[in-house]
Amino acid sequence: xxxVSQHPSWVICKSGTSVKIxxxxxxxxxTTMFWYRQFPKQSLMLMATxxxxxxxTYEQGVEKDKFLINHAxxxxxxxxxxxxxxxxxxxxxxxAAHSGGARETQYFGPGTRLLVL
Amino acid sequence: EDKVxxxxxxxxxxxxxxxxxxxxxxxxxxxxxxxxxxxxxxxxFLFMLTSSGIEKxxxxxxxxxxxxxxxxxxxxxxxxxxxxxxxxxxxxxGTASKLTFGTGTRLQVTL
Numbered sequence: 001x002x003x004v005s006q007h008p009s010w011v012i013c014k015s016g017t018s019v020k021i022x023x024x025x026x027x028x029x030x031t032t033m034f035w036y037r038q039f040p041k042q043s044l045m046l047m048a049t050x051x052x053x054x055x056x057t058y059e060q061g062v063e064k065d066k067f068l069i070n071h072a073x074x075x076x077x078x079x080x081x082x083x084x085x086x087x088x089x090x091x092x093x094x095x096a097a098h099s100g101g102a103r104e105t106q107y108f109g110p111g112t113r114l115l116v117l
Numbered sequence: 118e119d120k121v122x123x124x125x126x127x128x129x130x131x132x133x134x135x136x137x138x139x140x141x142x143x144x145x146x147x148x149x150x151x152x153x154x155x156x157x158x159x160x161x162f163l164f165m166l167t168s169s170g171i172e173k174x175x176x177x178x179x180x181x182x183x184x185x186x187x188x189x190x191x192x193x194x195x196x197x198x199x200x201x202x203x204x205x206x207x208x209x210x211g212t213a214s215k216l217t218f219g220t221g222t223r224l225q226v227t228l
Binding site for chain 2: 032034042043044045046049093095097105106107108109110111
């Protein structure tokens, strides 16, 4: 299957700092990338959908000014958690999709564990 | 609001047992249903189902979709300790291919 990488795999930061997470599709061009957040013992919650060259579409309740998404190329999307606070501590996972359609499959990155002190 | 419900929430079985995991959904603009396995990191893809009644099979795992009754099952036969994981069901909806995940079923296979 297709390979998606994320960097960093884990990060610890002080409250008030900004953290950037990168998501790359390594062997295919992703027209769409998705960002999810997963709290302990809970399922994945979609935060936003990112299309190359256009603004991200955020889910209800997700602050677009706090979670900045940039999808600069067909292989790279970044999520920046601005002015992070302890409640932002979570597991952030991206996924990338080949193309649209009912048979499109999303491939997930390995995730980034964020701990805000 | 789109909803995906999985049951049971957790399950402990002995190696060699057969298990059935359930996923029901209420969504608008259904496109497909997907099963993922999540161990310590991100989910890995198992199956995508788009048509009712057609079983998908991969080794000891199989899955089927019922679009009339709005549910899917994932079967694992002759379970092994390596099958221990969280199994996630997700439904793809709309033109943006958005995935809505269920809460998952935590499966533990013991010796």
